[in-house]
Amino acid sequence: MAHGAGGKASRRLVEGLFAPLLFASSSEPLGDAAHLDFNGTRIAITTDSFVVKPLSFPGGSIGELAVNGTVNDLAVSGARAEAMVVTYVLEAGLPTPVLEAEVRAMGNAARKAGVRIAGGDTKVVEHGKADSMYITTTGIGRPLHWLNIDPKSVRPGDRILLSGPIGDHGITILLARGELDLEADLRSDTRSVLPLVEVLVKAAGPGIRWMRDPTRGGVATSLNELARDCGCGIVLLEEMIPMHDAVRGACELLGLDPLHIANEGQFLVVVAPEYADAALNALTLAPGGENAQVIGEVREQPSGAVLVTTRYGGSRIVDMLVGDPLPRIC
Amino acid sequence: MKFVDEFRDPEVITRTSEEIHRLADPSRHYRIMEVCGGHTHAIYRFGLKDLLPSNIELIHGPGCPVCVLPMGRIDDGLSIARQPGVIFAAFGDMMRVPGTQGSPLEHKARGMDVRIVYSPSDALKLARVNPDKHVMFFAIGFETTAPSTALTLVRAKNEGIRNFSVFCNHVTIIPAIRAILDSPDMRIDAFIGPGHVSTVIGCRPYEWIAKNENKPVAVSGFEPLDILQSIVMVLRQLKAEEARIENQYKRVVPWEGNHAALRAMADVFELRPYFEWRGLGFISQSALRIRESFAEWDSEQRFHVPGVRVTDPKAAQCGEVLKGVLKPHQCKLFGKECTPEHPVGALMVSSEGSCAAYFNYEHRKTAMVTSIASVA
Amino acid sequence: MCLAIPGQVVELFPDQPSTALIDVVGVRRKVDLGLLQDNLPVKGDWVLIHVGFAMSKISEEDALDQMRTLRMLGEAEAAVQEVEGYGLDHSGNAKAS
Numbered sequence: 001m002a003h004g005a006g007g008k009a010s011r012r013l014v015e016g017l018f019a020p021l022l023f024a025s026s027s028e029p030l031g032d033a034a035h036l037d038f039n040g041t042r043i044a045i046t047t048d049s050f051v052v053k054p055l056s057f058p059g060g061s062i063g064e065l066a067v068n069g070t071v072n073d074l075a076v077s078g079a080r081a082e083a084m085v086v087t088y089v090l091e092a093g094l095p096t097p098v099l100e101a102e103v104r105a106m107g108n109a110a111r112k113a114g115v116r117i118a119g120g121d122t123k124v125v126e127h128g129k130a131d132s133m134y135i136t137t138t139g140i141g142r143p144l145h146w147l148n149i150d151p152k153s154v155r156p157g158d159r160i161l162l163s164g165p166i167g168d169h170g171i172t173i174l175l176a177r178g179e180l181d182l183e184a185d186l187r188s189d190t191r192s193v194l195p196l197v198e199v200l201v202k203a204a205g206p207g208i209r210w211m212r213d214p215t216r217g218g219v220a221t222s223l224n225e226l227a228r229d230c231g232c233g234i235v236l237l238e239e240m241i242p243m244h245d246a247v248r249g250a251c252e253l254l255g256l257d258p259l260h261i262a263n264e265g266q267f268l269v270v271v272a273p274e275y276a277d278a279a280l281n282a283l284t285l286a287p288g289g290e291n292a293q294v295i296g297e298v299r300e301q302p303s304g305a306v307l308v309t310t311r312y313g314g315s316r317i318v319d320m321l322v323g324d325p326l327p328r329i330c
Numbered sequence: 331m332k333f334v335d336e337f338r339d340p341e342v343i344t345r346t347s348e349e350i351h352r353l354a355d356p357s358r359h360y361r362i363m364e365v366c367g368g369h370t371h372a373i374y375r376f377g378l379k380d381l382l383p384s385n386i387e388l389i390h391g392p393g394c395p396v397c398v399l400p401m402g403r404i405d406d407g408l409s410i411a412r413q414p415g416v417i418f419a420a421f422g423d424m425m426r427v428p429g430t431q432g433s434p435l436e437h438k439a440r441g442m443d444v445r446i447v448y449s450p451s452d453a454l455k456l457a458r459v460n461p462d463k464h465v466m467f468f469a470i471g472f473e474t475t476a477p478s479t480a481l482t483l484v485r486a487k488n489e490g491i492r493n494f495s496v497f498c499n500h501v502t503i504i505p506a507i508r509a510i511l512d513s514p515d516m517r518i519d520a521f522i523g524p525g526h527v528s529t530v531i532g533c534r535p536y537e538w539i540a541k542n543e544n545k546p547v548a549v550s551g552f553e554p555l556d557i558l559q560s561i562v563m564v565l566r567q568l569k570a571e572e573a574r575i576e577n578q579y580k581r582v583v584p585w586e587g588n589h590a591a592l593r594a595m596a597d598v599f600e601l602r603p604y605f606e607w608r609g610l611g612f613i614s615q616s617a618l619r620i621r622e623s624f625a626e627w628d629s630e631q632r633f634h635v636p637g638v639r640v641t642d643p644k645a646a647q648c649g650e651v652l653k654g655v656l657k658p659h660q661c662k663l664f665g666k667e668c669t670p671e672h673p674v675g676a677l678m679v680s681s682e683g684s685c686a687a688y689f690n691y692e693h694r695k696t697a698m699v700t701s702i703a704s705v706a
Numbered sequence: 707m708c709l710a711i712p713g714q715v716v717e718l719f720p721d722q723p724s725t726a727l728i729d730v731v732g733v734r735r736k737v738d739l740g741l742l743q744d745n746l747p748v749k750g751d752w753v754l755i756h757v758g759f760a761m762s763k764i765s766e767e768d769a770l771d772q773m774r775t776l777r778m779l780g781e782a783e784a785a786v787q788e789v790e791g792y793g794l795d796h797s798g799n800a801k802a803s
Contacts, residue, residue: 009671179445179448181449181735185732249730250730255422312381312554327446327448328423342779345776367708449738449758471757475756529754529762562779580768580771590740590744
């Protein structure tokens with residue numbers, strides 16, 4: 001079960017089982033999308049599955065996640081999504097209005113993101129399977145100019161930027177499940193980050209070393225993966241990490257670490273220091289990027305790990321998520 | 331966040347840290363124990379060790395109700411839940427604690443109905459909305475949590491909700507502290523007292539620590555400034571060769587405790603003659619069980635409980651780490667066979683267990699303790 | 707055993723005297739007031755919440771008092787240093803040489 005949560009167990013499954021058996025050149029670090037070369041034409045391709053309970057929640061639904069998630073994976077790999085194909089696995093007995101609502105949501109999200117839905121497939125499985133609906137989207141896109149995303153290019157002195165407040169999606173879902181009896185004025189942050197990425201590329205393209213969308217497992221997991229892939233240390237300043245009050249309140253109440261909570265409309269970017277100001281300015285001036293922040297920098301130590309420091313000098317190591325974040329009372 | 335942010339003020343934290351440096355006698359080595367697992371977690375989460383001089387050693391105490399639960403009790407709880415029509419409800423803290431056949435989450439993956447609840451009253455609510463099932467609430471916690479379980483049982487009885495029972499593993503803090511002080515291999519100079527337990531039991535129950543054992547105690551809150559101020563308080567006492575109970579957490583802890591909470595506990599619970607604590611062995615009068623008057627809501631009366639004793643794997647040194655005799659990384663299994671991903675003992679599972687705290691927050695920091703300049 | 711958070715009482719329910727709606731920076735939950743039945747909070751009071759139960763009222767006065775004490779820590783020391791800077795010993799007499 002822990003293998004789906006996005007943290008250590010997921011990583012082991014992918015690297016330990018899938019990569020050696022399936023991937024041709026598995027010496028490259030695994031990214032959000034693959035950029036392939038066909039006799040000089042470069043195409044980016046990615047796929048993702050969407051499993052969420054409840055299907056619909058404040059701020060969106062599985063349909064939007066399915067479109068935006070794939071658009072974002074392509075965007076942070078340095079590509080503009082052009083088209084996607086969709087697979088639905090539906091649970092027998094799923095009410096038609098529910099299915100229709102999701103298909104509509106996907107259509108709207110695709111139009112908003114400027115992506116063509118070029119085709120798809122549907123399967124129905126017996127009642128009790130598929131949690132109502134699973135959606136898979138496979139997207140292709142065109143690589144953006146000026147980008148050479150490579151964790152190995154990350155070096156000490158580089159700055160780490162975050163596009164906006166963390167934790168909105170994960171906490172919204174947790175509250176929407178209704179098991180904890182908590183209410184808050186929170187919405188999922190699901191959106192296409194492509195417009196922000198394009199603004200960023202224009203302003204600071206040559207300085208962009210690495211990008212990622214911190215979905216399952218949160219910012220901590222994405223940055224731990226980077227630290228591992230580049231061999232450097234990531235040092236964050238806690239006070240700089242943007243977060244809505246309600247996310248903070250829910251995390252304090254439940255004993256959760258916001259750095260482990262999933263996001264669906266944010267991205268991390270590592271830029272060379274001489275481009276950091278231009279990058280931050282461009283983001284904060286763009287619609288939807290007002291809350292972008294520099295949250296830390298790359299250092300030599302602690303090599304391969306992520307350290308969170310505070311203004312008063314205390315610090316702690318933040319590891320990758322192990323399993324799903326669980327509320328605690330102790 | 332009010333009553334939180336003030337106590338995380340960076341400037342005041344720096345000043346308090348400087349005061350600690352001033353107070354600490356460089357010729358002494360101080361061993362201060364924080365009893366409560368919540369304090370262990372806070373110390374690591376806020377990086378408070380970075381703010382102390384090197385001659386102050388913080389020893390992690392046994393106040394982690396998940397850590398001290400023997401594996402046999404988890405097996406017992408899960409065996410009840412294996413009966414058809416039973417829902418196993420527990421706090422998130424319990425979900426990854428390994429029993430001999432796996433943890434509650436692993437049982438869930440195999441088809442058992444396992445639910446995470448934030449409150450015992452949520453478990454009772456589950457019983458109300460699932461009248462055809464039986465909800466078994468696996469209760470853990472010290473005196474902080476026991477009154478809430480007690481009130482929930484009162485409500486269940488008053489409302490006549492019969493498809494609900496509690497598997498009670500509540501333990502009490504004073505016997506644990508006594509066991510630490512009685513232990514021949516321990517030398518503690520002062521205690522940081524458990525702030526939230528004290529909202530229920532007050533400060534009086536610690537008076538014997540000052541009177542008979544001659545050790546200062548500061549009953550402490552959980553924010554950085556609370557813990558740092560508590561250290562200032564005990565250092566001042568040690569300097570003046572005093573031993574008193576001080577209430578650092580005055581804004582929340584009443585000296586006399588919470589009578590309504592103590593009444594609820596007395597109505598519903600009684601002390602078990604003895605109870606096995608992981609790492610500390612059998613301790614008399616240290617745990618609670620449900621009174622006869624609430625027998626119908628006692629899982630141990632409603633269901634057959636195997637009651638098998640399970641000893642920890644020989645190589646695991648949970649007991650010594652719990653008592654503070656060993657540091658987590660000194661256990662032979664630490665970081666190798668025992669990690670948060672595949673824990674052997676509960677100290678690695680519980681977020682306030684010293685092994686988990688040490689593993690998650692600390693063990694890779696040792697490389698760069700000195701030069702952490704602030705980020706631009 | 708220790709995760710407890712301050713929250714403000716924002717709504718009481720006349721038909722459920724043992725229940726209150728509390729707010730923690732915008733997150734709301736109903737909590738049980740049964741443990742505070744001897745001294746029930748009113749709307750606007752701050753309480754400490756643990757596992758969905760209110761454990762204790764929070765005294766703003768004590769909180770302010772504590773912060774005052776802590777803020778004075780550095781000031782007392784700064785005052786001492788200032789006095790030492792005048793070349794006086796601690797009794798206010800001029801130091802020898």
